[in-house]
Amino acid sequence: MATHDQHAAQHQGVSEPGTRRIPVAYPDLQGNEMQYVTDCIATGWVSSQGPYVKRFEDAFAEWAGVEHAVTCSNGTAALHLALVALGIGPGDEVIVPSMTYVASANAVAYVGADVVLVDSDPVSLNITADAVAAAVTPRTKAVIPVDLYGMPVDIAALRAALPEHVMIVEDAAEAIGARVRGTHVGGHSDLATFSFFGNKTLTTGEGGMVTCHTADMAARVRLYRDQGQDPNRTYFHPVLGFNYRLTNLQAAVGLAQMERIEHHLGERARVSMRYANRLSDLDHLVHMPPVPGDHVHGHWMFTVVLRSTDAGMRDRIREQLAIDGIETRPGFTPIHRLPMHANPGAFPTADWIGDNSISLPTHGQLTDADVDFVASRLRAALRA
Ligand SMILES: Cc1ncc(COP(=O)(O)O)c(C=O)c1O
Structure with missing residues (x-):
């Protein structure tokens, strides 16, 4: 059975980006x-x-x-x-x-x-x-x-x-x-x-x-x-x-x-802010929610919403990133479209987020090079 360290090594920067899988989430259990x-x-x-x-x-x-x-x-x-x-x-x-x-x-x-x-x-x-x-x-x-x-x-x-x-x-x-x-x-x-x-x-x-x-x-x-x-x-x-x-x-x-909560939060902030920085010039293609000056974000998952109205684009981008070894998550299906909560009302923003958002890997195991790699592959997929 793989030890925790072997698992961690698999997900850390021990191989060239692109030659391994980058998980969307990974727990840090390295304290007590x-x-x-x-x-x-x-x-x-x-x-x-x-x-x-x-x-x-x-x-x-x-x-x-x-x-x-x-x-x-x-x-x-x-x-x-x-x-x-x-x-x-x-x-x-x-x-x-x-x-x-x-x-x-x-x-x-x-x-x-x-x-x-x-x-x-x-x-x-x-x-x-x-x-x-x-x-x-x-x-x-x-x-x-x-x-x-x-x-x-x-x-x-x-x-x-x-x-x-x-x-x-x-x-x-x-x-x-x-x-x-x-x-x-x-x-x-x-x-x-x-x-x-x-x-x-x-x-x-x-x-x-x-x-x-x-x-x-x-x-x-x-x-x-x-x-x-x-x-x-x-x-x-x-x-x-x-x-x-x-x-x-x-x-x-x-x-x-x-x-170690401050460490966990700090690592997610490091990753999220690096994504935001690396992707800032793509504002015309993806929406990244700005954090108001008096708010501190929890940085759970760095998520972008495509501005395009091309129905299949989000899934094509996720597939491309998967080929690059990058695991991502789609947005939630809005509640009004789930059978047990079905609601005929109009919820256009929920639809837009649900159909067009992509959550990128966000966790402390990611090196800065990993984040740069994910950002560059997203950039390439957006332009494809
Ligand atoms: C917004 C929101 N509410 C509730 C939950 C439910 O939490 P759990 O999966 O621990 O039951 C989740 C989690 O996954 C969530 O993202």
Whole structure:
């Protein structure tokens, strides 16, 4: 079996660019991950009991500047828990961008509420306060702004445009480390959710987190996460809960990842800013969302959107890059085009992003030469 180092070497600059595969994502597990996981195994604390869960939650909350952080099994469960904890259910409406990963809308359907879709802004690729405000009805209970690809939504501006009763559940799955005017994602939202899937900036393999500001709300999230069991009465379940716990093994990885979070973010920023620099003269061919001066981008995945309206061009470019050994990702299929959320409304910006975006390899294993190689091959494919 290949060791971690062999895997890493395969993906690092040990061969000439073009003679190997450059993956779109690759986890950096080179801190205390192995040591902490070994500790879990040595002590027998492998399930969701065990010290690493709280240590990971505390480290995350302190670093992100939020009062409470509650681990859970993945980012989708985090969204589901947030909506359940808010008491959202049948008859309620929740506003979601059509341009997002399916989980943001699915969580709304899980609680039996109605998904109300809004289109995105063609510059930031995120929702705008105006579009959300226009979609509010007396039945609106919450909005799920999504920090797409790591670009943070200005939650303070969104809040100012909404009636007081509309809750904000920020889907920050892709945006750990992103900030607006110094406030980390989640800081101004009623609840925020994060994903620690293997391709994310901070990974636990699979994993998620819910952050919030009151002890009462954190207790509700924990209650539903822990099978609805009364924390003071074993096997008494006052509510219908879920088993959405994170294991001590996963939290051990998460804590080790937290210890190096600034390094993980710095590496992604290095890669993304180098792409932006190398591709800056192609603005007439590809849109690269500009980062406002008071925003810090999370740099989850460097993503360009082709300006061309040539229907097959995105896939042709991705195929060409694949021949060059470069793995890329297409944009998400907009929610309004998925069968279970089908919506006849017009969402032209979501369509444009979904059909024309390409996410480039973004992770710390990439050397500067790798980034230059990817940028030069994209440039060639665009001109082909
Ligand atoms: C915007 C968004 N929301 C939610 C999720 C769901 O996270 P997970 O895959 O951990 O369930 C993801 C992740 O992949 C995502 O990109």
